[in-house]
Amino acid sequence: MAKSSKIVLYSGNEALASGAYEAGLKFATGYPGTPSTEILQFLSQFDEIDSQWSINEKVAFEVAYAAAIGGKRSIFVSKHVGLNVAMDPFMTSSYSGINAGFVIVTCDDPGMHSSQNEQDNRLFARIAKMPLLEPTSPKEAKEMIKFAFELSEKFDTPVIFRMTTRICHSKENIILGNRVEAKARNFEVNPQKYVMIPKFALMRHEELEKRMIKLKKVTETSTLNKIEINDKKLGFITSGVTYLYAKEFYPNASYLKLGFSFPFPAEKARKFCQQVKNVIVLEELEPFIENNCRLLGLKVKGKDLSFCIGEIRPEFIPDIVAGKKKNEKKVVSRPPQLCLGCPHRLVFNILKKLDVIVSGDIGCYTLGVLPPFSSLHTCLCMGSGITFQEGLSKTIHGKKVVGVIGDSTFVHSGITGLINSAYNKTKGVIIILDNGTTAMTGGQPHPATGYTLKGEITKNLVIEDICRVAGADNVDVIDPTHVELLEETLRKRLSEDKLSVIIARRPCILMVQKIKKQKNS
Numbered sequence: 001m002a003k004s005s006k007i008v009l010y011s012g013n014e015a016l017a018s019g020a021y022e023a024g025l026k027f028a029t030g031y032p033g034t035p036s037t038e039i040l041q042f043l044s045q046f047d048e049i050d051s052q053w054s055i056n057e058k059v060a061f062e063v064a065y066a067a068a069i070g071g072k073r074s075i076f077v078s079k080h081v082g083l084n085v086a087m088d089p090f091m092t093s094s095y096s097g098i099n100a101g102f103v104i105v106t107c108d109d110p111g112m113h114s115s116q117n118e119q120d121n122r123l124f125a126r127i128a129k130m131p132l133l134e135p136t137s138p139k140e141a142k143e144m145i146k147f148a149f150e151l152s153e154k155f156d157t158p159v160i161f162r163m164t165t166r167i168c169h170s171k172e173n174i175i176l177g178n179r180v181e182a183k184a185r186n187f188e189v190n191p192q193k194y195v196m197i198p199k200f201a202l203m204r205h206e207e208l209e210k211r212m213i214k215l216k217k218v219t220e221t222s223t224l225n226k227i228e229i230n231d232k233k234l235g236f237i238t239s240g241v242t243y244l245y246a247k248e249f250y251p252n253a254s255y256l257k258l259g260f261s262f263p264f265p266a267e268k269a270r271k272f273c274q275q276v277k278n279v280i281v282l283e284e285l286e287p288f289i290e291n292n293c294r295l296l297g298l299k300v301k302g303k304d305l306s307f308c309i310g311e312i313r314p315e316f317i318p319d320i321v322a323g324k325k326k327n328e329k330k331v332v333s334r335p336p337q338l339c340l341g342c343p344h345r346l347v348f349n350i351l352k353k354l355d356v357i358v359s360g361d362i363g364c365y366t367l368g369v370l371p372p373f374s375s376l377h378t379c380l381c382m383g384s385g386i387t388f389q390e391g392l393s394k395t396i397h398g399k400k401v402v403g404v405i406g407d408s409t410f411v412h413s414g415i416t417g418l419i420n421s422a423y424n425k426t427k428g429v430i431i432i433l434d435n436g437t438t439a440m441t442g443g444q445p446h447p448a449t450g451y452t453l454k455g456e457i458t459k460n461l462v463i464e465d466i467c468r469v470a471g472a473d474n475v476d477v478i479d480p481t482h483v484e485l486l487e488e489t490l491r492k493r494l495s496e497d498k499l500s501v502i503i504a505r506r507p508c509i510l511m512v513q514k515i516k517k518q519k520n521s
């Protein structure tokens, strides 16, 4: 086959997806979340890849992981907090190992451009004992993802592939190559490997520890962990995008650039520190590399705690090197707001009038917390709009608690909360803000839209039916432009000693055309 050599300007997400395609990827799952969303959207164009938006990250992880055990190279993609939702299968998957290659792509969001926290998912590599790869740029992401599949298959392990917002969304010229089909693998019946009852899991734990010893040897010799000796007075141990930032400010310094950062290449770090006088560890968020160096007794300098909070910007580098605290210039911010014409606005106008506590959730509607509405009082994680309604309504006296949750979030992790509320005799009102899409992340379909990631028509989940069978006493479906009816119904349901769901259904104003197009296709 002639080698393709087309050059394209791709984002890190598109580059990663292209690399995975070329590596013979056959199965891809995920749930939308900034900054990861475009990876799966990009993969969905390829006929050779079975790709899906799953209903949440736990399900996505299990489906993709099972496909890998079944014999197809597979990938799971989510934002950093998505991996928390998938933590249960994630942790035990390193015991069972894989069959065909399985890569876990986690897109972390230092600086929380669009997230509820800025956890550093590199730390999960240590807990789960999985190899960790970290590209510095889109070009590297494309090449490294191929290595990730090879590594996974060679060592029978899931591989964590960690991206960050800047790498996901910055663009670089990428050379496209040909797809190489991976060698076919068959599923083998092997309960000792795939049935994690304690006896078998103990044996697999032993395998895992042996694997870690082997992987340690690989990180020591891997070309992804590269020593560049220049000026021997100043050197950096670094990974991810901070490597490029440091290079801009200190092109003549020495570098230990880590691309395969766990298991930590201890001997390489030791060798580097022997050759360079002043070694500074440069990394975003947690002192992950720094602590690994300290455990080895290496004399390295890290960053001040103030730089563990928020993104590292290129202009911070000299201050980190000088051992200073962060001195960030404050820019006057322009708060976001619900779009004019957004149907959620109509609901929050009413909630503002009623003297109620509102337990919120994650989606566009979280903006109900800000003026002019100022009527959303809690928001922790996806699904908590309903569970907080239960916990708060059972503790706060004198005020009613209304839970709000979006349609995509309801399917993601609201349904279980509603079943719990009904089972445990909770009273009160839940409002499902159903705008017919996952608006917050750019309008992805979910089961209640009746469309798949590939735009195909599928079974349409009926939210009101789910609410009824979950145990809601009343389910009202109201277009929120019928403001008076909505207010009247909400007041009535609040006055009753029942568990009620009101579905405020009207399409997202930005997605009306998109949704119409899907329906007509």
Ligand SMILES: Cc1ncc(C[n+]2csc(CCOP(=O)(O)OP(=O)(O)O)c2C)c(N)n1
Residues within 6 Å of the ligand: 031, 032, 033, 034, 057, 079, 081, 082, 085, 115, 116, 362, 363, 364, 365, 382, 405, 406, 407, 408, 409, 410, 433, 435, 437, 438, 439, 440, 441
């Ligand atoms: C565990 C987790 N996964 C993904 C996300 C990203 N995310 C935040 S809200 C949301 C869904 C929003 O859709 P919906 O609930 O329908 O509300 P809308 O934005 O449409 O109003 C997603 C995917 C997240 N914050 N946490």
